[in-house]
Amino acid sequence: MSVKVDPKLMKDLEHFGLKDVNKCFQCGNCTAICPLSTPENSFPRRFMRYLQLGLTDKILKSPEPWLCYYCGDCSTQCPREAEPGEAMMVLRRYLTSRYDWTGFSRKFYTSERFEIVAVAIVGILVGLALWLFRGSNPNMEHAALNSVWPAPAIEIADLVMAAILTFFLLSNTYRCAKFIMGDLLYRIPPAIYIKKAWELVVHFATQKRFGECTDKMQWFVHLLIMTGYSTVFLLVAVFLAGGLHVIGLYWDQLAFQRDVEYAIWHPIRLLGYYATAALLYGTTYAIIGRLKKSKAPYKNSHGTDWMFLILLELTTLTGIFIHFARIVDLPMTTYVLYVVHLMVAVPMLVLEVPFAKWAHLAFRPVVVFLTQVKEEYFKEQKMLA
Amino acid sequence: MANTETQSILVVGGGISGLTTAIEAAEAGYDTYLIEKNPYLGGRVAQLHNYFPKLCPPFCGLEINFRRIRANPRIRFFTMAEVESIAGEEGNFDVTIRLNPRYVNEKCTCCGKCAEACTMEIENAFNYGMDKRKAAYLPHDMAVPARYVLDPALVKSADAQKVKEACPYDAIDLAMETKTMNLKVGSIVWATGWKPYDAHKLETYGFGEFPDVITNVMMERLAAWGGPTQGKIIRPSDGLPPKTVAFVQCAGSRDQNHLPYCSGICCLASMKEATYVREQIPDAKIYIFFIDIRATDRLEDFYVKVKKDENLHFFKGKVAKITQDTSGKALVLRVEDTIAESLQEITVDLVVLATGMQPNTSDSPLPIQVPYDDYGFIAAQSAKPGLYAAGTTRTPTGVAEAVQDGTAAALKAIQSIARR
Numbered sequence: 001m002s003v004k005v006d007p008k009l010m011k012d013l014e015h016f017g018l019k020d021v022n023k024c025f026q027c028g029n030c031t032a033i034c035p036l037s038t039p040e041n042s043f044p045r046r047f048m049r050y051l052q053l054g055l056t057d058k059i060l061k062s063p064e065p066w067l068c069y070y071c072g073d074c075s076t077q078c079p080r081e082a083e084p085g086e087a088m089m090v091l092r093r094y095l096t097s098r099y100d101w102t103g104f105s106r107k108f109y110t111s112e113r114f115e116i117v118a119v120a121i122v123g124i125l126v127g128l129a130l131w132l133f134r135g136s137n138p139n140m141e142h143a144a145l146n147s148v149w150p151a152p153a154i155e156i157a158d159l160v161m162a163a164i165l166t167f168f169l170l171s172n173t174y175r176c177a178k179f180i181m182g183d184l185l186y187r188i189p190p191a192i193y194i195k196k197a198w199e200l201v202v203h204f205a206t207q208k209r210f211g212e213c214t215d216k217m218q219w220f221v222h223l224l225i226m227t228g229y230s231t232v233f234l235l236v237a238v239f240l241a242g243g244l245h246v247i248g249l250y251w252d253q254l255a256f257q258r259d260v261e262y263a264i265w266h267p268i269r270l271l272g273y274y275a276t277a278a279l280l281y282g283t284t285y286a287i288i289g290r291l292k293k294s295k296a297p298y299k300n301s302h303g304t305d306w307m308f309l310i311l312l313e314l315t316t317l318t319g320i321f322i323h324f325a326r327i328v329d330l331p332m333t334t335y336v337l338y339v340v341h342l343m344v345a346v347p348m349l350v351l352e353v354p355f356a357k358w359a360h361l362a363f364r365p366v367v368v369f370l371t372q373v374k375e376e377y378f379k380e381q382k383m384l385a
Numbered sequence: 386m387a388n389t390e391t392q393s394i395l396v397v398g399g400g401i402s403g404l405t406t407a408i409e410a411a412e413a414g415y416d417t418y419l420i421e422k423n424p425y426l427g428g429r430v431a432q433l434h435n436y437f438p439k440l441c442p443p444f445c446g447l448e449i450n451f452r453r454i455r456a457n458p459r460i461r462f463f464t465m466a467e468v469e470s471i472a473g474e475e476g477n478f479d480v481t482i483r484l485n486p487r488y489v490n491e492k493c494t495c496c497g498k499c500a501e502a503c504t505m506e507i508e509n510a511f512n513y514g515m516d517k518r519k520a521a522y523l524p525h526d527m528a529v530p531a532r533y534v535l536d537p538a539l540v541k542s543a544d545a546q547k548v549k550e551a552c553p554y555d556a557i558d559l560a561m562e563t564k565t566m567n568l569k570v571g572s573i574v575w576a577t578g579w580k581p582y583d584a585h586k587l588e589t590y591g592f593g594e595f596p597d598v599i600t601n602v603m604m605e606r607l608a609a610w611g612g613p614t615q616g617k618i619i620r621p622s623d624g625l626p627p628k629t630v631a632f633v634q635c636a637g638s639r640d641q642n643h644l645p646y647c648s649g650i651c652c653l654a655s656m657k658e659a660t661y662v663r664e665q666i667p668d669a670k671i672y673i674f675f676i677d678i679r680a681t682d683r684l685e686d687f688y689v690k691v692k693k694d695e696n697l698h699f700f701k702g703k704v705a706k707i708t709q710d711t712s713g714k715a716l717v718l719r720v721e722d723t724i725a726e727s728l729q730e731i732t733v734d735l736v737v738l739a740t741g742m743q744p745n746t747s748d749s750p751l752p753i754q755v756p757y758d759d760y761g762f763i764a765a766q767s768a769k770p771g772l773y774a775a776g777t778t779r780t781p782t783g784v785a786e787a788v789q790d791g792t793a794a795a796l797k798a799i800q801s802i803a804r805r
Contacts, residue, residue: 026676026723027703028701028702028703028720029703031721032721033705042726079639079641
């Protein structure tokens, strides 16, 4: 089998944030210090080699970039300051762009200008749409969002958006699986996939491998952001109008976008508070960490890292403001904030989930799952032989 | 020659480089002062078991030098002496030297009665702290000058009087004080050498925590007749001979977090120490974990020879972490074999960290301004007019190169004063 060498790989990856990989002298300290590296799936040293040699195909087929959670031990202990941890992060960005068949992701990652313009365009479109499709008779005496943008209508927009996102994300995830598994993807009997399916759920929900890192704080912060976000996603996607309004399956008492004030212990309100607190803490922690470069994973920040955190923080803050504006009963303020809130939140979802940083929510658990499926398959093959 | 005073040369450091400079300059006809911080001459070389290139004990080489000193009235040497200040310029330096008290005068015959009477024990610095010694001690068996030393802590203690009375020759003088001495010299050679990099700083290697993790310089003492085990290579924890020994190369060397440079001698030092183990423990298995092997010139022959040993395994990969196994008896090294691309955990009985050479000037700079490189070595042989650097104070080297460098510095120092 011939080996294809891409001499421009390192140069190309500079746009994705790659540092000077040539500093690495292949001592292997990073691989041996990594708490997650195993004899079967060893990293990051191997990838420093692939990068130095331009072995694009090997990188594409590798699950390891997704098995790394970037605790940063490798970079801290690297005798050459070659930043292997950041190289793995860059590979995740690069792979995200390679999995994406539209080519949009690559542009998003390699050009900050494109990134900002894309976010701005989507934001403006959202603002325009909200202006055009506003209710004809808004309540200007009391803050009542449903009088301007009725929840059932927003829910339909939500569902359409969710369908598009899911389509892109799943098609990219399929390509990811295909790259990593190759022919094995179909050769492995479905029984093994089913047997290991639970692992997919567990890793999706807990990121428990992250907990094996030396620095547990990173896992905790990630869990806060993840659970905070999932909660709010549930509130917006499922409970916006109290259930699935389109098919008539809803209960007004559970509507997230409501014009009445729920009691403080109302589950929707409590969930909202949890999500807000978790997101606010997690995101602020990460932003301060990145500003201060407080630890290895926060030392290098790519444009997309900042965009992600800024959009998330703004979404959270505008969410909080809407809540208070509504309680204080300032109709115009509430409506303006609502528009701003969606102008930030929607681009974040539409652009980040299928094409950028947020896509890892699918790639990571799927790759962990596939690696275990593969292991199980080889184990069974060995027993048969 | 106008003035004999400014025609003299001061050599700072009585290790192999400084000894060479002082002797060569004196034999060429120049008055030389040699000053040494320790109570004995010979420096780090005296602490080796065997040394390159011929792998003989260093005392045969040192002894020749000591005889040359005795035979030459132009050399005056002072032990327990340190330079306090340097003023003036080339051809006319004023140097102040502090002479620390030894509390033992020239009447000492090395009978050892003082040590017998002494109960206080101190860490044995000559053996890198691997054992204790009496606070009234001979620095080591072959020490030159052959004279006991009293530790200042002993002199302050109640024991002092008892120790003094034990001496049948009236050689102990408890009233001895620190003295200063002023010298006028024409040129100066700085040869204060190196120290092993502090292995405690290598936090993933457990040095100081696991007794069976030692350093290369400690291994020399373990193998030496005058060492803490009378030359028997055993594990510090249980005194048993190790069946597997790991040499961890670049322990704190070529590392931006520690010493960023290569000391250039540790590869061969580890190979040499591996032969000590193989000679004493015939079935011992040895790993040498390396990033790159540096075996230059004729020493490459030694590398080739050692590589033929089937019990000796060269393993390409930097050890990342050393832990104790569950029994608490063996040590586990986590390391990637970068050739086979395999991550491994290797269990051994004894670990020897190949720590590098750190210049003493990095934390005790000269009392006069000279240029240093990024790591604290003196940046050039001609550090400033009339002041020259020799040996490992300038760059990490082995003994043979240090001797050459000492000779070169002697010539420089002579040229400096002969010009006027």
